[in-house]
Amino acid sequence: MTASEARRRFAAAPVARLATADGAGRPHLVPIVFAVAGDTVLSAVDDKPKRTTQLRRLRNVAENPAVALLVDHYEEDWSALWWVRADGTARVLVPGGDDAVAAVALLSERYAAYARRPPRGPVLAVAVSRWSGWRAAE
């Protein structure tokens, strides 16, 4: 699968999984909702600031910015399987800064639940260095 096809499939999905790792290399995994802007994947933490400072994905990114994101499609008919992955580097956007505000606007356009109640926590931006993917029918 080409990088542009992988990016297109990724951007169209409603949910992805974010893998981070701490400074010792121990992986962590959570599902995220997101928006894609160019080669950046944006997601937000929808929680109170006090709790989010303890969130493992944010602690991990501070220790180790390398991350991977995955979107996959499963069916019982394995000839219909596909997945796409985005490998990159994550950072937390400056709270209240232009980039964070623009990211929340994008997320709120994409998800009705965010439109009703925008996320209040930190915004994570992943600069994707590689879009890759696989599909069974190839």
Next chain:
Amino acid sequence: MTASEARRRFAAAPVARLATADGAGRPHLVPIVFAVAGDTVLSAVDDKPKRTTQLRRLRNVAENPAVALLVDHYEEDWSALWWVRADGTARVLVPGGDDAVAAVALLSERYAAYARRPPRGPVLAVAVSRWSGWRAAE
């Protein structure tokens, strides 16, 4: 969510995502089909032996056995969201050994595609040290 509820939901899902990290802590992410036996998650590589020795999930596990596995459920109605995670340590079972043969039998019971054509590659066993999860309605 209790550990036993997280384990139950995990075991019932058809697909999970496996996060590994290399020796430098760079995460890697792939979808897997799997079977749960007690507190072990079993998956197999369905590929030619030559190619699988180059597979990044296997290289990573050799360098760093810490892994995380995720099953998640998405709906537009966010009150129905849930996810479960298994954190643990992975190892490759001895090819052709009793454990590997039993794992392939379990996988073939669970997936029709494996029943027709059992996986030929290495079997990965993750000893789960922690089952955890979250659901929106909690």
